[in-house]
Amino acid sequence: MIYPQPRFLPCGDLAVSVELADEISLEANARVLALEYLIRQRRVAGITETLPTYRALLVYYEPAEIGFDALTATLRALAAEARPEVLPPARHVELPCCYGGELGFELEAAATKLGLAPDELARLHAGADYHVYFVGFTPGLPYMTGMPERLNIPRLVNPRTKTPAGSVSIGGIQCCIYSVESPGGFWVLGRTPARLYDPAAAEPSLLRAGDTVRFRPIERAEFDAIAAEVAGGRWRPQVTA
Amino acid sequence: MNLLVQDAGPLTTVQDLGRMGQLRVGLPRSGPMDREAFVLANRLVGNDDNSAGLECTLMGPRLEFADARWVAVTGAEAFVALDGEEMPRWESFRVPAGGVLRIGAARTGVRAYLAIAGGITTPPVLGSRATYLRGGLGGLHGRALRKNDTLPLGPAPAGGTARRLRAEMVPTHGDEPRIDTILGPQDDRFIAAGIAALFGGPYEMLPQSDRMGARFKGARIEHTRGHDIISDGIALGAIQVIGDGQPIVLLVDRQTAGGYTKIGAVCSYEIGRVGQLKPGQRLRFRQVTVAAAHAELAARRAVLETAIA
Numbered sequence: 001m002i003y004p005q006p007r008f009l010p011c012g013d014l015a016v017s018v019e020l021a022d023e024i025s026l027e028a029n030a031r032v033l034a035l036e037y038l039i040r041q042r043r044v045a046g047i048t049e050t051l052p053t054y055r056a057l058l059v060y061y062e063p064a065e066i067g068f069d070a071l072t073a074t075l076r077a078l079a080a081e082a083r084p085e086v087l088p089p090a091r092h093v094e095l096p097c098c099y100g101g102e103l104g105f106e107l108e109a110a111a112t113k114l115g116l117a118p119d120e121l122a123r124l125h126a127g128a129d130y131h132v133y134f135v136g137f138t139p140g141l142p143y144m145t146g147m148p149e150r151l152n153i154p155r156l157v158n159p160r161t162k163t164p165a166g167s168v169s170i171g172g173i174q175c176c177i178y179s180v181e182s183p184g185g186f187w188v189l190g191r192t193p194a195r196l197y198d199p200a201a202a203e204p205s206l207l208r209a210g211d212t213v214r215f216r217p218i219e220r221a222e223f224d225a226i227a228a229e230v231a232g233g234r235w236r237p238q239v240t241a
Numbered sequence: 242m243n244l245l246v247q248d249a250g251p252l253t254t255v256q257d258l259g260r261m262g263q264l265r266v267g268l269p270r271s272g273p274m275d276r277e278a279f280v281l282a283n284r285l286v287g288n289d290d291n292s293a294g295l296e297c298t299l300m301g302p303r304l305e306f307a308d309a310r311w312v313a314v315t316g317a318e319a320f321v322a323l324d325g326e327e328m329p330r331w332e333s334f335r336v337p338a339g340g341v342l343r344i345g346a347a348r349t350g351v352r353a354y355l356a357i358a359g360g361i362t363t364p365p366v367l368g369s370r371a372t373y374l375r376g377g378l379g380g381l382h383g384r385a386l387r388k389n390d391t392l393p394l395g396p397a398p399a400g401g402t403a404r405r406l407r408a409e410m411v412p413t414h415g416d417e418p419r420i421d422t423i424l425g426p427q428d429d430r431f432i433a434a435g436i437a438a439l440f441g442g443p444y445e446m447l448p449q450s451d452r453m454g455a456r457f458k459g460a461r462i463e464h465t466r467g468h469d470i471i472s473d474g475i476a477l478g479a480i481q482v483i484g485d486g487q488p489i490v491l492l493v494d495r496q497t498a499g500g501y502t503k504i505g506a507v508c509s510y511e512i513g514r515v516g517q518l519k520p521g522q523r524l525r526f527r528q529v530t531v532a533a534a535h536a537e538l539a540a541r542r543a544v545l546e547t548a549i550a
Contacts, residue, residue, distance in 0.1 A: 011503070015477070022471075
């Protein structure tokens, strides 16, 4: 449910969480991103940084410039205007993905768990559009949904201690791409040669909240070719507005 | 001119006040754990507050200076020596060209700070020189210092004078601090007895604590219904409580978002105290309102302005 009025939840003395809904939905997330967009556009004095997530916006502020009551009054007014229509059009990002084999080392096990053939699982996964709710946990990691209901799968009982960067994986109704090598409890179906996180880039995260992602299935030879281009800094994914 | 690292110590990193505006891509601010001590070190040598210096963990480095510089060491109570001779802390002094500065083991507190006039001038990454170890960026090649590294320094300002912290301002780190804490955002996911436990304390810091988070052991903080939430942003100082009912205070290198309940948050001006706690040392969380915290923050900032004699 989208709340009739936002909830303002203190997060220490320098931040407040503006919670707009109690659900994970495109509508709730669009409102969060719209609120963030309006804050940036209006350059609200005293707001120092914002962090969008599924259904809440974490707002950092400087109390010497804006008190808690003035802040929440401003945010309440902006939240009333924060409809999805205020947002600029979403970007569409196409990411190549090599399914199965040693890169997608849990494709077969996930397919068995779901009662599908591995090829069918890969086809269904690549056939969907994914919405990036937000980026975080580790740098550049997108929180996405968009999978067909048929691919809803419980998370791994025993999480891995290491998952390679670029691993395209699923758990519950979520799809995630590990941005740096990290522990993980999602099923790895494939890997993208795209670099999700590059600290040397002007924009260190490839994806942004609000993006739409589509996976293009590729063979191992193409994966290796693109990976070599990525390593040489010569490859960028296709991004359309 | 530069600084040669003769010996690095176990975890010495370049830090400035941190990286702003990157939370939304998953990068925490980083910067010093004890911001107040860090800022004071810079002020003692006449630097801007944001000049890059070193954060030394438990044991400091041994550094050889190519040119003469004013320096200051603050934070943890550690032995400081210049060419073998003991030097004061919380006070600036001049290192001659070729001088060797050593910062020893922390007796109380954990993190000592070294500021050098002119600052460390490793390349800024996304607007900051702060080292973020897990992301491998900032500081010197995104990592802790190693033996034989060299650190570039900014031009040494002409002149310079000896400055010292007013004696009554020098903090002590060995006691059991009371840490101002604000409830929320998920305090409604805990039973009244759970919240009472949090503020009843004490909680003992566990060894598995670092710049990402400090883990504590104490009275169990009971949930109403499970510890999972719809993942949301994690503010500095957030007190996360998962299934075992024990608090984890999330710090400067924390993950930016997560799916566990956060009962409250330690106030910004208390983070330094948490960063100076040793494993086995205890603290108590003390409940304050947002308004009281803002008043305290303003008061502490005012005191900081008069701290240097």
